Amino acid sequence: MEEHTPDFEIKRSWGALFPHAGKISGLKEILIRGLWFLTAIFAVITVFFILYFLVRDAYPIFASVGLGDFLGGEVWRPTGSPPLYGTFPLIVGTLLVTLGAMLFATPLGIGSALYISELAPYRVKTVVKPAIELLAGIPSVVLGFFGLIVLTNWIRIGFDVPSGESWLAGSILLGVMALPTIISVSEDAISAVPREFKEGSLAIGATHWQTISQVIAPSAISGITAALILGMGRAIGETMAVMMVTGNAAIIPDPIINVLSPVRTLTGTLGIEMGEVALGSSHYHALFGVAVVLLVIALIVNVCAMLVMERLREENIASAKTRRRRLSPEMADRVKRSLGIGAVAFLAVILFVVAGPLTTVVVLAALGALYVVNERISAKISQNVAFGMIVLSIITVLIILGIILYDIISNGLPALSWEFLTQSPRNLGREGGIFPAIVGTLYLVAGAILFALPIGIGAAIYLTEYTREGKLTKIIRSGVDLLNGTPSIVFGLFGFAFLVLFLNFGVSLLSGLITLGLMVLPTIIRTTEEALRSVPDALREGSFALGATKWQTIRRVVLPPAVPGILTGTILSIGRAAGETAPILFTAVVFSRRFLPDSLSDPVMALPYHLFILSTNVPGAEQNQYGTALVLLLLVIGVYLVAIVIRNHYQKTVKW
Amino acid sequence: MVNTMQENDAIISTHGLNLYYGDKQALIDISIDIKPNKVTALIGPSGCGKSTLLRCFNRMNDLVDGVKISGECLFNDKNIYAKDVDVVGLRKKIGMVFQKPNPFPKSIYDNIAYGPRIHGVKNKKDLDEIVERSLKYAALMDEVSDRMHESAMGLSGGQQQRLCIARTLSVEPEIILMDEPCSALDPIATSKIEDLMIRLKKDYTVIVVTHNMQQAARVSDETGFMYLGKMIEFGDTVQIFEKPQEELTSNYVTGRFG
Numbered sequence: 001m002e003e004h005t006p007d008f009e010i011k012r013s014w015g016a017l018f019p020h021a022g023k024i025s026g027l028k029e030i031l032i033r034g035l036w037f038l039t040a041i042f043a044v045i046t047v048f049f050i051l052y053f054l055v056r057d058a059y060p061i062f063a064s065v066g067l068g069d070f071l072g073g074e075v076w077r078p079t080g081s082p083p084l085y086g087t088f089p090l091i092v093g094t095l096l097v098t099l100g101a102m103l104f105a106t107p108l109g110i111g112s113a114l115y116i117s118e119l120a121p122y123r124v125k126t127v128v129k130p131a132i133e134l135l136a137g138i139p140s141v142v143l144g145f146f147g148l149i150v151l152t153n154w155i156r157i158g159f160d161v162p163s164g165e166s167w168l169a170g171s172i173l174l175g176v177m178a179l180p181t182i183i184s185v186s187e188d189a190i191s192a193v194p195r196e197f198k199e200g201s202l203a204i205g206a207t208h209w210q211t212i213s214q215v216i217a218p219s220a221i222s223g224i225t226a227a228l229i230l231g232m233g234r235a236i237g238e239t240m241a242v243m244m245v246t247g248n249a250a251i252i253p254d255p256i257i258n259v260l261s262p263v264r265t266l267t268g269t270l271g272i273e274m275g276e277v278a279l280g281s282s283h284y285h286a287l288f289g290v291a292v293v294l295l296v297i298a299l300i301v302n303v304c305a306m307l308v309m310e311r312l313r314e315e316n317i318a319s320a321k322t323r324r325r326r327l328s329p330e331m332a333d334r335v336k337r338s339l340g341i342g343a344v345a346f347l348a349v350i351l352f353v354v355a356g357p358l359t360t361v362v363v364l365a366a367l368g369a370l371y372v373v374n375e376r377i378s379a380k381i382s383q384n385v386a387f388g389m390i391v392l393s394i395i396t397v398l399i400i401l402g403i404i405l406y407d408i409i410s411n412g413l414p415a416l417s418w419e420f421l422t423q424s425p426r427n428l429g430r431e432g433g434i435f436p437a438i439v440g441t442l443y444l445v446a447g448a449i450l451f452a453l454p455i456g457i458g459a460a461i462y463l464t465e466y467t468r469e470g471k472l473t474k475i476i477r478s479g480v481d482l483l484n485g486t487p488s489i490v491f492g493l494f495g496f497a498f499l500v501l502f503l504n505f506g507v508s509l510l511s512g513l514i515t516l517g518l519m520v521l522p523t524i525i526r527t528t529e530e531a532l533r534s535v536p537d538a539l540r541e542g543s544f545a546l547g548a549t550k551w552q553t554i555r556r557v558v559l560p561p562a563v564p565g566i567l568t569g570t571i572l573s574i575g576r577a578a579g580e581t582a583p584i585l586f587t588a589v590v591f592s593r594r595f596l597p598d599s600l601s602d603p604v605m606a607l608p609y610h611l612f613i614l615s616t617n618v619p620g621a622e623q624n625q626y627g628t629a630l631v632l633l634l635l636v637i638g639v640y641l642v643a644i645v646i647r648n649h650y651q652k653t654v655k656w
Numbered sequence: 657m658v659n660t661m662q663e664n665d666a667i668i669s670t671h672g673l674n675l676y677y678g679d680k681q682a683l684i685d686i687s688i689d690i691k692p693n694k695v696t697a698l699i700g701p702s703g704c705g706k707s708t709l710l711r712c713f714n715r716m717n718d719l720v721d722g723v724k725i726s727g728e729c730l731f732n733d734k735n736i737y738a739k740d741v742d743v744v745g746l747r748k749k750i751g752m753v754f755q756k757p758n759p760f761p762k763s764i765y766d767n768i769a770y771g772p773r774i775h776g777v778k779n780k781k782d783l784d785e786i787v788e789r790s791l792k793y794a795a796l797m798d799e800v801s802d803r804m805h806e807s808a809m810g811l812s813g814g815q816q817q818r819l820c821i822a823r824t825l826s827v828e829p830e831i832i833l834m835d836e837p838c839s840a841l842d843p844i845a846t847s848k849i850e851d852l853m854i855r856l857k858k859d860y861t862v863i864v865v866t867h868n869m870q871q872a873a874r875v876s877d878e879t880g881f882m883y884l885g886k887m888i889e890f891g892d893t894v895q896i897f898e899k900p901q902e903e904l905t906s907n908y909v910t911g912r913f914g
Contacts, residue, residue: 122721196758200820203714204771204827205748214770219761379744379774 032551033466039458043525044479046518050486053497054295058288061085070289076250076264078273078283085286087293089250093167093263094297097242100171100259101178101235106228108175109182111393113227116183117190118212119390128394130644135401136180137640139579141608142629144244145615146404147173149625152245161260165247168259173241176400178231183397185230189223189312190216209383222312229305236267237298237487239582240608243268244616257349266294267582270489274496274586291493295486302485306478405633412630415623421631429591429614430621434628439596440509440604441578441635444588447513447600448520448577453570456524463525464532465554484522488582491519495587510600512588519583520573527572531565532558564650571643579636581608607632666730667692667831667861668713673727675708675717682708684885685727690878692830695853695862697876697893699869701908704882706865710833713863714750715743731831748775751824752833756840757816759808759823764800767808767819771827786826794822795852814845821852832856834864838871850875869909873897881905 062070065085073086116128151172152164193216201211217224247262250269254261269290277284344367351360423433459476467473495515505511535558543553589609597604611628614621666689675683683705690696698706711717712729715736728735736746748771759767768787769777777783787804791797796818800811808819817837824832834853838846853875856862866872872879873893880890881904889896889905900906907913 194758196754196756197760199716199719199752199754200758200760200823201770202719203716203747203752203754204774204823205744205746206771206774207744210774214774215760 029549029551036458036462036466039455040462040476042455043459043483043521044476047479047482050494053494054288054292057285057497058292061282061285061289078286087290089252090264090266090269092252094236094265096167096263097170097174097265098232098235100167101174102232104171104175105178105182105231108393108397109179110186110224111390112183112397113186113190115390115394117187131398131401132180132183133644134637137575137637139608139632139636140238141240141581141612142633143173143177144241145611145629146407147241147245148615150407159260165245165262166260167253167263170242170246173245174235174238177238177241178235179397181234182227182231185227186224189220193219207379207383209386210379222308226305226308229301229308233298233301233485236301239267239271239489243271248272266290267487267489291490295490298485298487306481408629408633412626415627420627428618429624434610436596437605437607437610441607443509443604444512444516444606445574445577448516449574451514451517452521452524456521457528459525460528460532461554464529480522480525488519488580491515491583492585492587495583500587506601507588507603508601509588509597509604512584515583515587516577520577523573524569527569528566531562535561564646568643568647571639575636575639579608581612666690669730671728673729676724678722682885686887688880688887688890690863692861693857694877695857695875696878697872698865698880698882699872700882705885706882707835710835710863710865713833714747714752748827749829750831751829753820753824753837755836757813757820759816759819761809763805764808765804768823768826771823775827790822790826793825794818796822814841814848817841817849831861836865881908
């Protein structure tokens with residue numbers, strides 16, 4: 001059996017057991033410790049800077065329009081006269097698209113997680129798990145491109161509407177983006193359920209499905225909840241994919257459950273309008289106000305996830321203690337029942353609008369029949385039905401992945417040629433190649449990693465090796481978590497306000513790489529921390545016992561075996577940085593620049609941005625769109641594959 | 657092969673049972689008869705295969721990847737490894753108590769009611785009755801009657817183990833397998849479980865794996881001594897401990913190795 005540990009679980013900190021073991025004496029040791037301390041609080045400082053700069057630039061609009069009108073106003077028309085700055089439709093749009101995405105992704109995600117952890121034969125698992133990780137590696141702009149070209153078209157034809165750019169399209173795409181998070185985090189939680197629970201249930205003569213539904217799933221419920229909230233966080237913060245397929249009309253769907261209506265999200269508004277706004281105008285301040293609202297929503301979601309995980313951690317630690325029972329069994333039953341009825345009613349209403357009354361009646365009747373039958377049929381049949389649904393969900397996910405990959409690859413391959421990869425674009429990118437965009441992306445990524453890696457590793461070293469778990473680590477970790485939950489477009493706005501304007505770096509490679517670096521910093525810190533924690537204490541003790549200093553021990557004993565883990569985190573960050581568009585949108589990129597950047601203060605081209613512009617602003621560039629999408633996809637997925645191979649290799653060979 | 661089964665109506669008997677974990681053979685040619693309404697103890701040094709043998713009886717080994725089994729294991733004269741056997745139904749009839757108490761993270765009541773519920777008991781009154789009877793049988797009722805709806809994780813180790821026994825009893829098995837049920841418990845909790853085992857044999861057949869020879873001597877009617885995957889000697893407990901036929905057995909029960 002493989003050992004699974006949920007990656008969000010804070011394991012016992014090995015280094016922290018000996019915060020003062022190993023001499024920290026002499027100037028050198030003290031300086032090194034101070035350096036790592038600075039890197040560790042960097043994340044916290046960044047969070048404060050982000051908050052400060054956003055609020056500073058948003059304040060004028062709150063002051064002039066008033067917070068109530070800003071949040072509650074029903075019209076967003078910043079260019080009208082007089083301009084109206086009501087974000088209510090945007091907030092509703094964001095919530096609706098996210099809600100739809102969760103309705104789409106929750107059953108598929110939990111089903112797939114159950115399949116991978118409970119049903120999949122070992123060999124199938126070794127294929128399916130990387131496939132899910134592949135799905136996570138598809139850059140959002142590529143997904144958005146697929147949505148724009150293929151998905152909206154299907155919706156337009158399928159529902160016979162004038163345009164497929166809609167709430168529905170946005171929700172499906174966001175659901176796909178949230179799936180990998182939901183699947184992998186819930187799978188970890190399910191696999192972490194002690195084997196004894198499963199054996200105890202099977203030994204009493206329960207079927208596998210009864211065991212899953214009544215013992216395993218309830219035990220993993222906190223982890224699954226956390227997975228759903230994290231997936232939701234990812235959906236709320238996403239910009240590019242949503243902006244490309246939702247139609248971006250700032251209206252509230254009428255009726256409210258009309259999934260075919262176009263909507264506009266907070267992120268989409270920023271992505272569209274930030275590039276064209278006059279500096280210092282009230283529209284400019286209003287956009288920062290939108291960013292603040294977005295950040296607050298994202299933070300609420302992430303704090304919820306943190307609280308759920310905190311509870312999960314407490315459960316793991318103190319499982320021997322009596323747990324409070326918040327609801328009496330009767331109450332719990334009643335709550336469960338009303339939640340179920342609510343969900344069915346909601347689905348019915350949506351179905352009613354999308355598919356008409358007749359279908360709704362049929363589906364409801366079928367559901368009712370199923371419920372009645374379910375009470376009477378044998379455990380074996382319900383197991384077969386349940387397993388059928390589970391297998392169906394994983395198949396659906398794999399088919400989605402297959403369709404996306406097939407579409408991009410089959411349409412993109414004809415565009416690939418030596419000229420395409422080595423020439424500059426001509427005729428607004430309809431002809432010629434994408435060489436400057438490739439180079440620009442490589443520069444941006446390399447710079448971002450060079451910026452973030454030392455800080456990230458330093459912070460992780462400080463957190464694992466130099467401190468006991470306490471208030472300070474809690475603050476730092478919260479800072480890292482908040483940074484991790486900050487939507488990428490908010491990083492973009494921060495980069496624009498702080499780096500481009502305040503520090504006067506201009507729209508440049510330098511601004512872009514710092515923004516991207518800040519964005520990947522949490523990933524690097526977390527994976528490095530995990531790698532350092534997996535180094536057993538016996539090694540540290542052995543080194544201290546020989547009279548080594550703290551830093552000698554870390555450098556010669558702790559770091560070397562942690563290198564593969566750190567490498568994996570780094571590679572994942574490279575993939576993320578290469579595919580991201582929103583953070584560089586206003587900080588680093590230009591569309592058409594034939595020349596390569598000469599210095600850090602030159603703007604650059606980048607693949608994701610190039611694809612975005614080609615597919616939204618340049619008609620008649622189909623072939624080069626697909627070509628660009630394919631190159632970007634191959635680049636990012638190639639990087640992810642390397643990470644997966646490295647991880648699997650070391651998982652097999654290094655066992656403590 | 658001479659059929660020795662006719663006069664002693666064994667509830668479980670194995671004939672030439674072999675078990676492999678991948679290439680490694682863990683059980684070698686095990687042939688024993690286990691009598692109903694007795695406590696049978698399996699003893700032997702660590703890794704001798706006693707737990708593996710026990711887990712053959714309710715097919716829990718099926719959960720391990722790469723297990724191969726040959727030979728026969730008869731339960732009420734029916735081979736439990738035959739193709740048409742319903743494993744789920746089998747496990748209902750042959751209950752199991754594990755080494756480490758493994759209550760579900762549910763309330764005490766729900767832990768006991770879990771088995772009856774999955775086997776179709778819905779009526780609240782029936783459930784209440786089963787829960788009460790099982791807890792009383794396991795001598796746990798007095799200690800938990802005022803907190804039936806609190807989490808079972810709050811019980812002490814010994815209480816948890818008796819809860820697990822009560823949970824096994826709730827589905828009315830014929831046989832109860834116990835895999836070192838006291839190894840995680842203190843002496844007082846252990847003696848409570850031992851008393852329970854002796855009471856259980858009135859209604860059930862108990863097979864217990866233990867590494868504690870005194871325990872085997874105290875509670876069991878029959879004892880099997882295993883070594884390196886083989887059943888070295890199997891018979892009356894008093895005879896095994898006082899007049900062992902094999903030198904290996906004698907060496908082990910007198911503490912010369914193990």
